[in-house]
Amino acid sequence: MDIGYTAAQLRTAAVDAVRAPSLHNTQPWRLRLRDGGIEVLADPTRRLPVTDPSGWGLRIACGAALFNLRIALAVAGSPAQVRLRPDRAEPDLLARLVPDLPRRPTPAEQSLYAAIPRRFSNRLPFWPDPVPADARWRLGEAARAEQCWLELLIGVSAVSAFGEIARSAHRVLERDPAYRAEREGWLRRESTPDGVPGSAGGPQGEPQDVLPTRGYGGRDRAPGRDFEPEPLVGVLGSMGNTAVDQVIAGQALQRLLLTATDVGLSVSMLSQPIEVPTAREQLRVSLGRFGTPQMALRIGYGQPGRPTPRRSVDEVLDLPVVSA
């Protein structure tokens, strides 16, 4: 009996894995088939040296890709058992998936799976409609299901306190010409398989904005106007901050994003307050939560948009050579 995954199963699931989000759409992952196990590896050549010196963003992205893989395999009837960082001698090896007992997918897995190709970062202003309590609850459940927490900021003062931390982190980052150059290097004027296309960039930031925008070169907007009335801001956190915790947080992020898509919500991420250590600490203290903030999110009802491009799966797959 064949007890491992096949190259065909990996290839099919990889199409979903690569739909995961990543900093500047760098897609810093590799997928490998070894002894019937599917392995998720960080691709260090795609880490952003200035923006992501520690590799936090790389591991969040790989965790998100791992979550898509898990869901794709489960929906195909061959769910996985996952071991994170199975071999300490190979630090880039972040997860190994081996087949668990075959079973039918649950309705929840099917809904998350259907959301994979529909999810995208929506940087346009959201409608004023509030996010209802049941949707908020489902987002929190998504984080908890992956051993993380989600703090939704309630009230104008909590959001503006967050905004202050985020804007000051943004200013710190923007002061560094190497950081700006790195971001510019991943901006795309025309369609390419990686990087952030101008069409996805969202409007330019304005000084009165509560939340900073990343500066992905989106279109100008009327000066002096508010970006949106009152965004719902969430902070996703993990219990610790080891490499394994960050892979866990990446999975929680993706479950959260797919859950949001499934309930008709749009999300954009803002990680400036996570990337600047003092801001991250301020954020942690202001939330009064045990653990480490791993991502901040803007959540609401958005205008339609389009998923961004990805590299072909052939570029990320490492399959055993089959002799003729």
Ligand SMILES: Cc1cc2nc3c(=O)[nH]c(=O)nc-3n(C[C@H](O)[C@H](O)[C@H](O)COP(=O)(O)O)c2cc1C
């Ligand atoms: C670790 C991480 C940090 C990110 N930080 C930001 C951010 O600060 N601002 C932003 O607009 N998008 C951010 N993103 C979203 C990426 O830019 C986005 O996932 C990527 O461009 C691919 O687009 P998609 O999400 O539409 O598939 C981040 C994503 C990840 C995984």
